[in-house]
Amino acid sequence: xxxxxxxxxxxxxxxxxxxxxxxxxxxxxxxxxxxxxxxxxxxxxxxxxxxxxxxxxxxxxxxxxxxxxxxxxxxxxxxxxxxxxxxxxxxxxxxxxxxxxxxxxxxxxxxxxxxxxxxxxxxxxxxxxxxxxxxxxxxxxxxxxxxxxxxxxxxxxxxxxxxxxxxxxxxxxxxxxxxxxxxxxxxxxxxxxxxxxxxxxxxxxxxxxxxxxxxxxxxxxxxxxxxxxxxxxxxxxxxxxxxxxxxxxxxxxxxxxxxxxxxxxxxxxxxxxxxxxxxxxxxxxxxxxxxxxxxxxxxxxxxxxxxxxxxxxxxxxxxxxxxxxxxxxxxxxxxxxxxxxxxxxxxxxxxxxxxxxxxxxxxxxxxxxxxxxxxxxxxxxxxxxxxxxxxxxxxxxxxxxxxxxxxxxxxxxxxxxxxxxxxxxxxxxxxxxxxxxxxxxxxxxxxxxxxxxxxxxxxxxxxxxxxxxxxxxxxxxxxxxxxxxxxxxxxxxxxxxxxxxxxxxxxxxxxxxxxxxxxxxxxxxxxxxxxxxxxxxxxxxxxxxxx
Numbered sequence: 001x002x003x004x005x006x007x008x009x010x011x012x013x014x015x016x017x018x019x020x021x022x023x024x025x026x027x028x029x030x031x032x033x034x035x036x037x038x039x040x041x042x043x044x045x046x047x048x049x050x051x052x053x054x055x056x057x058x059x060x061x062x063x064x065x066x067x068x069x070x071x072x073x074x075x076x077x078x079x080x081x082x083x084x085x086x087x088x089x090x091x092x093x094x095x096x097x098x099x100x101x102x103x104x105x106x107x108x109x110x111x112x113x114x115x116x117x118x119x120x121x122x123x124x125x126x127x128x129x130x131x132x133x134x135x136x137x138x139x140x141x142x143x144x145x146x147x148x149x150x151x152x153x154x155x156x157x158x159x160x161x162x163x164x165x166x167x168x169x170x171x172x173x174x175x176x177x178x179x180x181x182x183x184x185x186x187x188x189x190x191x192x193x194x195x196x197x198x199x200x201x202x203x204x205x206x207x208x209x210x211x212x213x214x215x216x217x218x219x220x221x222x223x224x225x226x227x228x229x230x231x232x233x234x235x236x237x238x239x240x241x242x243x244x245x246x247x248x249x250x251x252x253x254x255x256x257x258x259x260x261x262x263x264x265x266x267x268x269x270x271x272x273x274x275x276x277x278x279x280x281x282x283x284x285x286x287x288x289x290x291x292x293x294x295x296x297x298x299x300x301x302x303x304x305x306x307x308x309x310x311x312x313x314x315x316x317x318x319x320x321x322x323x324x325x326x327x328x329x330x331x332x333x334x335x336x337x338x339x340x341x342x343x344x345x346x347x348x349x350x351x352x353x354x355x356x357x358x359x360x361x362x363x364x365x366x367x368x369x370x371x372x373x374x375x376x377x378x379x380x381x382x383x384x385x386x387x388x389x390x391x392x393x394x395x396x397x398x399x400x401x402x403x404x405x406x407x408x409x410x411x412x413x414x415x416x417x418x419x420x421x422x423x424x425x426x427x428x429x430x431x432x433x434x435x436x437x438x439x440x441x442x443x444x445x446x447x448x449x450x451x452x453x454x455x456x457x458x459x460x461x462x463x464x465x466x467x468x469x470x471x472x473x474x475x476x477x478x479x480x481x482x483x484x485x486x487x488x489x490x491x492x493x494x495x496x497x498x499x500x501x502x503x504x505x506x507x508x509x510x511x512x513x514x515x516x517x518x519x520x521x522x523x524x525x526x527x528x529x530x531x532x533x534x535x536x537x538x539x540x541x542x543x544x545x546x547x
Contacts, residue, residue, distance in 0.1 A: 012039025012048055016058055034068050036061055145191065152194035153177060159197070160264060162472045163348030163424060165417050166304075175301035175308075182301070185229035185254040192224065193261050229254055248285045249302045252278060256309040259316055263545040271545045275320060278313050311346040316545065318354060319475045321361045322435060323533055324543050325368075328361055347472075348424035352395050357432045359388050364439045385440040392433060399425050423464050424473065430457035431476030434483050442529030445485045445522075454480050458491050467498045471507030475546040478511035482518040482533045489519055510544055 010021025011028045013036055022029050023041075031038035039045050047053040153173060158164075166172050180187050232254070243251075255278040262271035285306070321328050343354045363384055370376040399422050433453040441447055445454070457480035461470060470477055481492035496512040518536035525531055537543050 009041065011041055012045050013037070013061065015039075016048065016054065017061060034065050036064055144195075145187075148191040148194040149177070149180060149187075151198055152180075152190045156190075156194055156197045160260060161346060162469060163420065164308075164346055170304045171300060175304040178301035179250070179253060179305050183232070183250040183254055185232050186250075186257050188224045188228045189254070189257050189261060193264065226258075229258070245285070245288050246302050248281065248288070249306050252281050252285060252313070253305050253309045255281065256313050256316070259545070260312065260547075263316070263547040271316075272320070272543070275313075275316055279317065282310070282313065307340045307342060308346060310340045311342050314341050315343065315347055315354070316547065318358055318361065319546055322357060322479075323475070323546055324537065325364075325534060327365060328358065344421055344425075348421050349428040350395075350399075350421070350425045353392070353425055353428045353432055356388055356392050357428075357435065360385075360432065360436045360439055363388065363436075367439065382440060385436060388436055389433070392429065392436075396429060399429065420465060423460070424469070426460040426463070427457065427473050427476045430454075430460055431479045434480050438483065438532060443483065443522075443532040443535075444529050445483045450483050451485060454484050454488060458488065461495055467495065470495060470498050474508060474511045477508055478514050478533055478546050481511065481515040482536065484515075484519075486519070489515075511546060513540070514544065514546075 010023055011031065013031050014021035014028060016039070019030065025041065027038040027040070030036075039048070047057040153176065157173070157176065166175075180190050232251070255274050259271050259274045259278065262274065317326075317328060320326050341351065343349050343351050363381075366384070367376060367381055430453050434450055434457065437447065437449045437453065441449070445451060457476070461467075461473075461477070464470070464473075477492070477495075481489075484492055492515055493512065496508040496515075498508060514533055514536045517540050518531060518533060521535060521539055522531040
């Protein structure tokens with residue numbers, strides 16, 4: 001503290017160093033912690049002569065303090081590195097075949113001939129041929145890199161992120177190509193997903209359905225991506241230096257990219273491990289962004305990538321927390337630099353709606369904690385919920401209402417991007433409203449607030465410029481659909497058919513699996529108010545990332 005008077009009765013070593021002494025006897029704690037020879041509290045030592053001996057003693061003390069401080073710093077770094085090792089072990093989890101293939105069957109609408117066909121299944125196009133050794137898989141992919149990378153950039157990425165519109169300042173999607181070429185884990189993951197997508201298109205064009213190929217080929221290529229991520233981590237972990245900010249960004253992007261694949265193929269296990277790993281990386285990145293401006297250390301691709309993948313991670317964190325009850329972590333806390341989160345650019349929904357969903361998650365956690373100890377105030381719960389509802393209502397008027405006369409099947413290329421964002425934001429808005437009132441009042445579809453919000457949600461889906469966009473709006477579709485009254489169930493069943501009708505694993509169809517289970521359970525227990533999307537997933541025995 002500035003101006004604090006030091007004790008005149010401290011040990012001689014602290015007096016020499018002009019430091020405050022705790023005056024503990026026989027030796028002070030400061031000297032012990034710094035491994036110094038404490039001069040004690042008795043008569044003046046001989047070296048305290050105000051001359052050469054005193055200067056020599058002070059020089060030795062300073063050298064010792066310097067050495068001890070360096071040792072402590074190295075120990076702290078090693079401890080931090082060991083902590084990271086434990087966190088990053090989740091990244092290196094090698095998924096089994098069961099992790100990649102969804103455990104639930106094709107929908108009942110699928111042709112029996114497709115489910116029961118015994119005809120040979122083709123391998124993935126551009127995938128490893130039979131008998132290819134694992135260590136040679138990377139080389140095989142490299143031979144097809146131009147085809148696979150361009151297929152990913154031209155077809156897969158736009159399919160995953162239909163609402164993403166890069167600005168001219170961001171260099172279009174050039175940042176993505178640059179990052180794919182720089183980060184090997186990203187490169188192999190993109191190639192893996194591109195080959196997978198090419199095979200899906202091949203199967204559909206041949207009328208065979210999406211389950212027509214040998215999934216082992218995808219598993220092999222996905223394993224290559226995990227292997228490359230492991231190698232990348234080993235280089236960083238075994239290094240005796242701190243990671244650079246660009247290395248941290250590449251690592252974060254690689255892990256979040258794997259989550260996006262797992263969401264795309266409906267993995268039910270490894271996505272949770274990888275979200276946990278990505279969330280453990282993010283706080284360090286955010287702290288360093290505050291300490292050193294990214295523009296001084298990172299390139300344009302890294303800056304754009306950080307914003308894009310941070311937003312994705314926030315989206316995954318919010319949707320998974322709202323769906324299965326996870327506690328929220330960075331990048332959804334108030335400590336995160338909000339300038340890097342742009343839901344409107346990445347998922348087509350305005351930030352304020354997503355943050356209202358985040359606040360509802362926090363409300364649900366608050367409710368659960370107090371209810372567990374018998375201290376929940378229903379009045380306080382309603383008051384807090386009303387505050388969130390008021391914020392939602394205040395912003396609703398700002399959303400552009402879609403033109404009902406616009407063509408229903410209009411191409412996204414023909415629609416103004418702001419109009420698409422307005423349509424998507426309205427979809428999320430009404431789902432957020434449904435979610436909020438389920439938390440406040442329970443899962444009662446006939447509750448006026450919930451029934452009205454579901455009805456408005458149905459209208460917002462009808463107003464989409466292209467109904468197939470529902471495949472990129474799985475979370476709001478599932479939340480609203482699970483709370484539909486019986487007479488509205490058919491709407492959600494039929495709208496889910498804008499996904500592939502022969503497949504229950506992808507797009508809106510995987511949401512339908514959860515909704516139908518929710519409806520079934522509610523008929524068995526109509527009055528409990530506990531049957532929602534989470535109860536449905538618990539009953540089904542798996543947890544899906546609804547993206």
